[in-house]
Amino acid sequence: MRIDTINIQQYSEYLDTVDTAVFQQSPFHAKKFEHDGWTVEFIQASQEKEVYATCMLAYLPLMKVFKYCYVARGFLADYKDRDKLVKFTSSLKQYLKKKNVVYLEIDPEIDLVQRDKDGNVVENGFHNYDVVDNLKSAGFLQLPLKQGYDLSKECRFCSSIDLRGKTSDEIFNAFSSATRRNTRTAQKYNVHIRKLNVDQLHILDSMEKETSARQDFEAMSLDYFKNLYRFYGEDHVETLLSYLDLDEYEQKIKKEYNTTLTSIEKTKAFLEKNPGNEKKEKRLKTDETYLDSLEKKISHIQELKDTYGKEVPLACCLFIKYGHEIVYLVGSSNYEQRDFRGPYAIHWHMIQEAIKEGYDFYNFYGISGYFEPGKEGYGVFDFKRGFNAIVHEYIGNFILPCKPFIFKIYNNLKHIC
Structure with a gap:
């Protein structure tokens, strides 16, 4: 098997041929990696002209002379084919070893088990335990499966609405009665929606800071929001403000x-x-x-x-539009004016836009993985559940030691796994 480096244009063209790529695997995300200090390259593994895997490798320095490699949301590959996965992993390990990589980390966006909107495992539903076994057979070590929020990792639990083959009415009628009522309340108050441009992102920033102070989480910076537009472009990022015209x-x-x-x-x-x-x-x-x-x-x-003044800002949300889904990445609201139901107005507007533009999924993105009242993140989960968003639990993070001796020393110091 051979591994070839490809340029960003070739990588982008390959992504156009698959329907499973997510925004973290996009060439736009490569720009974000580079801005954040990573070195990025694109590779494709093939044998006799058959493509086995394609991915974006992101590197960071490790212990001055070595490197750490990360593949955001995993390879674009068939994880069900054990033989191909083992062959590819073996070749990739040698490739990375020559580049002085101590270990590789991946976090594939693959469901571990099928869950419903309440977070319960679906009886006789699908699972991907075979994918986990295949990765282990290829030499990967699975990190402990955790619940809760971890800003240093991609979300392990998400929730999303499957829009495929459904009308707006069908989607709306599947909402909980409370969510339908709150959406209609926003309509009753004639809550408006306006698209913000980059120069207006201070509105999102201000509201996000207020929300983070109230709910005790670390807010993203204004530069973070602006850079998303810089990396992804206005075709792939959309920020909406809901407001009341007084x-x-x-x-x-x-x-x-x-x-x-x-x-x-x-x-x-x-x-x-x-x-x-x-x-x-x-x-x-x-x-x-x-x-x-x-x-x-x-x-x-x-x-x-x-x-x-003349307008009351109610809620502000930033979305990524990429591939087959729209992702709700950041959201905040004016808590004092919550009676006008600004967040519901935005989500219903964007869900209808997603249907109109032909997206398959409306991804509410991260939840904590706790599904009982009083637990961390329950309120966020319950809000998203009201829109009939189905819970997705991903298979987690996997480590591939490329230099076992050095990795053992580093692991003893950092307790990675």
Whole structure:
């Protein structure tokens, strides 16, 4: 078997022939790697003109004279074919050994077992234990399977909506009743969606910092968001803002106020002529209660204008559009104005866009892997579950020692596995 280096154009053209590549395997992600200090090269393994595997290798210095190699989301290869995988791994190990690589790490985006939207393992569902066995047969060491968030690793648990062959109505009707209600609430308030450009990413940054402080997680920087546009381009990155137009909202509420006031006056006039009508008395009480709530909303609108001006930012989300899916990468919201359901407006807008543009999956991306109330990340999981997002548990991270003696020394120091 031979391993050849290919250029980024050849790599990109090969990706166009497969439907399993994810954004971490894209040539755009190579630019991010290089910006972050990695050295990147693309290789293709073949025998008698048959391609066995293609991948992007990313290197970092290790102990000054050695290297660490990482293949984001694994090789583009058939992991089910043990013989080919073993042959390829053997050739790759020798290739990397010559480059002074101590060990290789991969984290294939392959489901370990089939799970449902609640995180439960599906009875008699599919599994990929054979892939794990094949990797071990090829010489890989599997790292312990963990739950929870780890910013130094790619997500091991994700959730996504399968859009294939479904209409918007079918997708919407599969939402939980609470998610449908919250989405309709956003529509009732006429929540708008606007696409942000690079120069407006400070809106996302500000909201992300506020959300991270409230929920105690480390926020990404403004430069991180800008660099995503720089690496991926505007065709593959989209940032949406949901907001409330206060002038429009005020007109809507005042119109409802006047309509309700007219109804009250008519009901009172009727009761003067027909006292004791229980149905009308009940209607009057309901209208008066509603009128009181509208008066409070009108007063609140002025408070909102004093604070925000003409628009209230509600939520902001950044998406990656690549291959067969749209990935929800970053999201934040205005907690004080959560009653307007800004995040629901954005996701429903983008889900419909994904269907219209022919994407197969709407990937809500990372969840913690904990599915019980009170556990780490449960709220995030439950929010995504409301959209009928199915849980995916991936097979995890695998290590291939290329220089066993050096790796043993390094592992004793760093406790990698």
